[in-house]
Amino acid sequence: MKNSKFNSIIKLDSEYYVIFNTLTEKYFLFRDAELKDLTSVLSSSIFLDTFSKKKNIFYDKCVSNKFLIDDNEDEIADCIEKFKAYNDNSKFNITFFNNKNNSNSLTFWLDLTNKISKIVQKSSVSYKKFQLSWLYTKKYTDFKILKILTDRLYTICRENNCIYSSSLLINNVFPDNLETILDRLSIDSVEIYLSTFNEDITFSVAENINLLFKIKKDIKIKLIIKLYDDIVLNVHKLLQLIHYQNRDKIKLHFLNSLTFSPELFLYKMYIKCINLGYRYSYLDTVPSFISSLTKNSLCIDSELNISSCIAAANANDYFAKLDDNGSINIFNNSLYCQYLDQSIIDNYRCACCPELPICPANHPYYRSRSRFLCIRDLYNDLTLEQKIKLKVLNDVVLTKTLPKLL
Numbered sequence: 001m002k003n004s005k006f007n008s009i010i011k012l013d014s015e016y017y018v019i020f021n022t023l024t025e026k027y028f029l030f031r032d033a034e035l036k037d038l039t040s041v042l043s044s045s046i047f048l049d050t051f052s053k054k055k056n057i058f059y060d061k062c063v064s065n066k067f068l069i070d071d072n073e074d075e076i077a078d079c080i081e082k083f084k085a086y087n088d089n090s091k092f093n094i095t096f097f098n099n100k101n102n103s104n105s106l107t108f109w110l111d112l113t114n115k116i117s118k119i120v121q122k123s124s125v126s127y128k129k130f131q132l133s134w135l136y137t138k139k140y141t142d143f144k145i146l147k148i149l150t151d152r153l154y155t156i157c158r159e160n161n162c163i164y165s166s167s168l169l170i171n172n173v174f175p176d177n178l179e180t181i182l183d184r185l186s187i188d189s190v191e192i193y194l195s196t197f198n199e200d201i202t203f204s205v206a207e208n209i210n211l212l213f214k215i216k217k218d219i220k221i222k223l224i225i226k227l228y229d230d231i232v233l234n235v236h237k238l239l240q241l242i243h244y245q246n247r248d249k250i251k252l253h254f255l256n257s258l259t260f261s262p263e264l265f266l267y268k269m270y271i272k273c274i275n276l277g278y279r280y281s282y283l284d285t286v287p288s289f290i291s292s293l294t295k296n297s298l299c300i301d302s303e304l305n306i307s308s309c310i311a312a313a314n315a316n317d318y319f320a321k322l323d324d325n326g327s328i329n330i331f332n333n334s335l336y337c338q339y340l341d342q343s344i345i346d347n348y349r350c351a352c353c354p355e356l357p358i359c360p361a362n363h364p365y366y367r368s369r370s371r372f373l374c375i376r377d378l379y380n381d382l383t384l385e386q387k388i389k390l391k392v393l394n395d396v397v398l399t400k401t402l403p404k405l406l
Contacts, residue, residue, distance in 0.1 A: 001068045003042045005075055006354050010385045012392060019067060020388045023079055023357050026065040027392060042067065082357045090128040093297040094119070095169070095310060097135030108302075109145040115304065117152050118326025124162040127296070133167040134185060135310065136175055143177070147184040154186065165189070172196060174208040179215050189220035197231035206241035213246045226255040227269070235269075239276050247277035267386045271393065280394040298328075308339045355384055 006023040017035060019042075020027040030038055042062065062068045069075060094116070116132075124130055132153060150166065157164035167189045168181065175181055190212060194205065212219055225235055242250070252273055254266055270280055299307045306320040306328060307313040319335035320328045330336050350356055382390075 001063070002071055004066055004069050006079070006357070007042065007067055008354065008384060008388055009038075010388060012389060018388060018392055020391070021065065021067055022354055022384075023075065023082065024066045025358070025391075026067075027388070028061075029392070079357050089296065091131065091296060092123040092127040092129070093131045093133060095133040095135060095297065095299045096301075097169075097299075097310065097313075098137055098302045106145065109149075112302065112304075113145065113149040113152065115322055115324060115326060116149065116300070117156060118324075119322060119328075120153050120326075121156050121160075122326055124157050124160040127162060129163045129165070130157050131165045131167060133169055133191075134187075135169045136171070136173075136181075138173075138175075143180060143184045150184065150186050167191060169193070172201065174204065178208060178211060182212075182215055182219075187219070188216075189222070191222045191224065193224045193226075195226045197225075197228075197234045199234060199237075202234045202238045203241065206238050209250070210241075210243050210246070213243070213249070220251075221249065222251045222253065224253045224255060227265070232269075236272065239273060239278065244277055248279050250278060251281050252278050253281070266382055267390070270382075270390050274390065274394050274397050277397075280390045358387075 004021055004023065006021050008020050008022070010018055010020070012018045012029065015031060016029045017032070017038075018027055018029050019038065059068070066078075096116070120130060120132075130153070132150075154164045156162075164186075165188050166186045168185065168187045168191070170190065170192045172194060181187065192205065192209070194201070209221065209223075212221060227235070239247075252270075254269060274280055297309070299309050299313050300322060301313060304322040305313070305318040306322060307318045312318075317335055319332040319339060320330045323329050
């Protein structure tokens with residue numbers, strides 16, 4: 001038996017150490033006095049007959065949780081399988097945003113409805129799940145037409161035994177008719193990206209988040225906040241204004257700002273959030289507001305241009321166009337190949353990284369810019385040790401208990 005390469009042993013506080021395995025995401029706590037026994041168990045050669053009955057149980061737990069592995073076990077293969085599992089290949093996603101000024105045209109919306117319906121018809125035969133993500137802008141004016149589109153897509157998915165879901169992406173400004181939008185577009189998740197902040201936005205966002213849960217209790221919300229020096233107090237105020245009973249249903253994600261060095265700051269912000277009742281997501285995925293995470297995701301604008309994600313669309317990096325028959329006509333082969341070539345498995349830097357199983361590295365757009373770019377560095381300066389501490393603190397605060405050693 002040998003020690004798993006994905007093990008981390010860190011000092012949690014003045015009393016406890018924690019051993020954490022990033023492959024299994026299992027962990028347990030132990031005290032200083034137990035450190036010697038623990039390190040001996042995790043050594044490369046183990047003689048079971050030297051252990052007491054309790055230590056045998058401890059050894060078995062280490063094996064079952066993959067803190068200890070067989071000498072011939074391929075951990076990288078397990079890691080790859082886990083990483084693939086995060087990137088759901090059974091799901092097809094379209095992110096749509098309206099960048100056209102003739103949004104009042106009935107002909108425009110009906111034509112768009114027909115074309116999107118056709119690509120969904122084709123994809124629903126191959127996939128088990130389909131999600132349509134709407135980037136909200138004030139150019140959406142006729143939600144009756146969008147209701148027709150939603151109903152049509154739902155019917156197509158149902159006929160092909162495909163699960164339909166719909167997400168709303170909001171950038172700072174909430175729509176006035178929030179309840180109507182949730183109803184007509186069958187929204188089951190909302191992603192809110194806050195890149196600017198003032199006192200008015202603070203109260204407005206808190207009010208609308210509370211309203212979302214009032215309209216639909218089981219709605220999923222992801223709150224992405226870009227941090228700057230002068231908005232910290234408003235961020236803290238916002239998190240306090242959200243009803244306590246809803247806080248553990250919200251996934252928080254902080255984005256770095258280049259205006260200050262955020263590593264320690266981010267860590268302290270997450271600790272404050274956990275103590276306020278919010279959940280820290282150890283699997284810190286890149287928000288879909290920035291980019292899709294798989295090659296089964298497309299971003300389509302109202303001109304029917306296709307890119308990998310909103311970030312690519314904002315840079316005018318389109319590689320295809322949707323035609324009248326719902327087919328994808330590729331006009332930029334180079335960009336399309338970059339979009340498809342998302343594998344990080346043959347990237348030596350990634351394969352040797354203990355964070356690979358829980359890293360959001362599979363990023364279609366930015367990885368196409370640089371194959372050796374570490375996506376984690378772009379979006380979160382938290383160290384692995386800090387992430388582990390936050391994960392454990394999150395569980396302790398929510399469950400009010402400490403995981404036992406045995």
